[in-house]
Amino acid sequence: MTESFVVDPKSIAERVSALLNPICPNLLVDVKAETESTNADLLQLNYQAHSPYCMLLALKQSHGRGRQGRPWLSDQGSLTFSLRWQFKRSADTLSGLPLAVAVAALNGLKSLGVQDLSIKWPNDLLKGTGKLGGILLELGKPLSDGMTNAVIGIGINLQLPFELSKFDYKVAAIHESASAEYIANIREDTLVAILKTLLPALIKFDAEGFSIFRQEWMGHAAWLGQKVELSTGTQGTLIGVDQDGALLLDTDLCIERFLAGDLSLRTAEPARVFSSRDV
Numbered sequence: 001m002t003e004s005f006v007v008d009p010k011s012i013a014e015r016v017s018a019l020l021n022p023i024c025p026n027l028l029v030d031v032k033a034e035t036e037s038t039n040a041d042l043l044q045l046n047y048q049a050h051s052p053y054c055m056l057l058a059l060k061q062s063h064g065r066g067r068q069g070r071p072w073l074s075d076q077g078s079l080t081f082s083l084r085w086q087f088k089r090s091a092d093t094l095s096g097l098p099l100a101v102a103v104a105a106l107n108g109l110k111s112l113g114v115q116d117l118s119i120k121w122p123n124d125l126l127k128g129t130g131k132l133g134g135i136l137l138e139l140g141k142p143l144s145d146g147m148t149n150a151v152i153g154i155g156i157n158l159q160l161p162f163e164l165s166k167f168d169y170k171v172a173a174i175h176e177s178a179s180a181e182y183i184a185n186i187r188e189d190t191l192v193a194i195l196k197t198l199l200p201a202l203i204k205f206d207a208e209g210f211s212i213f214r215q216e217w218m219g220h221a222a223w224l225g226q227k228v229e230l231s232t233g234t235q236g237t238l239i240g241v242d243q244d245g246a247l248l249l250d251t252d253l254c255i256e257r258f259l260a261g262d263l264s265l266r267t268a269e270p271a272r273v274f275s276s277r278d279v
């Protein structure tokens, strides 16, 4: 259990903003003590309406959203933030974006010394065999000039959730348990480390698309070359992703291609690896 420890959202925003200013002077940094979901906030048109580049950190979310309509548990031991980013590209060219974000987030975590990291397609961050973090990409209404507003939400487990018994699957965290003060410091350091790798990655993605991230994604892919199974029941050997970030499975009959969506991946080996902080 973490004891109570008071953090001041405004001073976090000031510190984070000063550290990120040299990389992205146009980024508006906001911090809330609590909100329902940082993704939901940034998708609202009237939220900081004049800032195409916006980062919102919440110290607590009451209705965090996960992929595939699942909730995302966001207790005091987690880092939960979202970034609103205006891309010069249309929505149909963004399918590889969540994978590029996963590569950038992994590099940010690595720069802090977090070890044993990999990416489960499309964009789950694993530490060992447990889920350390998740990424949720949501798109705003198409803009008239072919540009697209995207909201990229990231949740990272800084310490293991209090109620591990809630989970039937494996969860990982940066620390097993720590004081509230330590977690508050780690939260800020982790946020800045991820944004330092993520912001330049978004600029690169906008200019060149997913293809320049593909090799690096493959270099971090979990279960590459292993038998895997999609939630639809399709099984095959994971051979990688294509230029759009679609999953490529060798099903023995052919190479099949799967786009991100309602698919999830689990090992088809006897020792199944379950993951996620989803409740």
Ligand code: BTN
Binding pocket: 036, 037, 038, 039, 040, 061, 063, 064, 065, 066, 067, 068, 070, 072, 074, 079, 080, 081, 082, 124, 133, 134, 135, 136, 152, 153, 154, 155, 278
């Ligand atoms: C997943 O299911 O793997 C994706 C989880 C994404 C959670 C983050 S936490 C910050 C942001 N706000 C949300 O409501 N969800 C994302």
